[in-house]
Amino acid sequence: MILQTYNLSKFFEGLRALDSVSISVPRESLTLIIGPNGSGKTTFINTVTGFYRADGGRVEFAGKDITNFPPHRIFKEGMVRTFQIPRPFKKLTVIENMLMPLENPGESLRGAILKNWVDFESDAVEKAYDILEFLNIDHLTFERAETLSGGQLRLLEIGKALMTDAKLIVMDEPLAGVAPALAHEILKKIKELCDAGKTFLIVEHRLDIILDYADKVYVMGNGRLIAEGGREVIEKPEVVEVYLGA
Numbered sequence: 339m340i341l342q343t344y345n346l347s348k349f350f351e352g353l354r355a356l357d358s359v360s361i362s363v364p365r366e367s368l369t370l371i372i373g374p375n376g377s378g379k380t381t382f383i384n385t386v387t388g389f390y391r392a393d394g395g396r397v398e399f400a401g402k403d404i405t406n407f408p409p410h411r412i413f414k415e416g417m418v419r420t421f422q423i424p425r426p427f428k429k430l431t432v433i434e435n436m437l438m439p440l441e442n443p444g445e446s447l448r449g450a451i452l453k454n455w456v457d458f459e460s461d462a463v464e465k466a467y468d469i470l471e472f473l474n475i476d477h478l479t480f481e482r483a484e485t486l487s488g489g490q491l492r493l494l495e496i497g498k499a500l501m502t503d504a505k506l507i508v509m510d511e512p513l514a515g516v517a518p519a520l521a522h523e524i525l526k527k528i529k530e531l532c533d534a535g536k537t538f539l540i541v542e543h544r545l546d547i548i549l550d551y552a553d554k555v556y557v558m559g560n561g562r563l564i565a566e567g568g569r570e571v572i573e574k575p576e577v578v579e580v581y582l583g584a
C-alpha cells in the first residue's frame with residue numbers, strides 16, 4: 339500500500355465532515371472515492387494532503403506517518419494533488435506552465451517565473467516535452483493556457499503533476515467539464531501511468547465514465563465510509579440508498 343489512513347477524522351464546529359475513515363490505496367492502481375455531494379470526499383483529500391489538520395486518526399504514506407505534515411512536506415514525500423478547478427497561469431504558455439514549480443505554493447508568480455527562466459535546465463525542458471507528447475498535447479506547447487479546453491487543461495494539470503515525479507497523484511474531479519471522448523482518453527493515459535509505476539487516488543462524480551477504469555472503489559456518505567470493493571460496489575443496497583437519500 340502506498341497510502342493508508344486509520345480512523346481519519348475532521349470536524350467543523352461539531353459537524354463530522356470526516357468520521358473515522360480508514361482506506362488503503364494499493365500501489366500502481368487507480369483508487370476511486372465516490373459519494374454524494376457533501377459526503378466528505380474533498381475534506382478527505384484536504385486532510386490527507388495536509389491542507390486541513392486532522393482532528394483524529396493517522397495518515398501513512400509509503401510506510402511513514404505523515405499525519406498533519408504541512409502540504410509542502412507531504413509534497414516532498416512524493417504526494418501531489420490537483421484541484422477541483424484547474425489553476426494554470428492563463429497568460430503563460432503550456433510549456434511555461436509545465437516548468438512552473440509546484441513545490442512552493444506560496445511563491446509569487448513573479449518569483450516563480452524569474453526562478454524558472456534563470457534555472458531553466460535543458461533536461462527539465464526535455465522532460466516537459468516528453469510528457470506533453472505522451473499526453474497528446476504537444477501541439478499546444480506554445481499556446482497560452484487560456485486557449486485550452488476544459489479537457490486540455492486537465493491534461494496540462496496531469497502533466498504538471500508528472501513533472502514533479504510524485505509517486506501518488508491525488509485528483510479532485512479530474513473529469514469535471516471534460517467532454518466524454520476526451521475523458522476516456524484522460525483515463526486511458528492514467529491507466530498507462532499506473533502500469534508505469536504511478537498511483538492515482540481520484541474523487542469523481544462521473545461514474546458512468548470512470549468506474550470501468552477503477553481498480554478499487556470507496557464510497558462515502560455523511561463523512562463515513564459506507565462501502566468498499568471493486569466496481570460492483572455501486573450496486574450494493576447501502577450505496578444505492580446513500581445516493582437516493584442525497
Ligand SMILES: Nc1ncnc2c1ncn2[C@@H]1O[C@H](COP(=O)(O)OP(=O)(O)OP(=O)(O)O)[C@@H](O)[C@H]1O
Pocket residue numbers: 350353355373374375376377378379380381382
Ligand atoms: N472549510 C469548511 N468549513 C466548514 N464546513 C466545511 C468545510 N469544508 C467542508 N465542510 C463541510 O463538510 C461536509 C463535507 O464537505 P466536502 O466538501 O468534503 O464534501 P464532498 O463529498 O467533497 O462534496 P462535493 O461532492 O459536493 O464536492 C459538508 O457538509 C461541508 O459543508
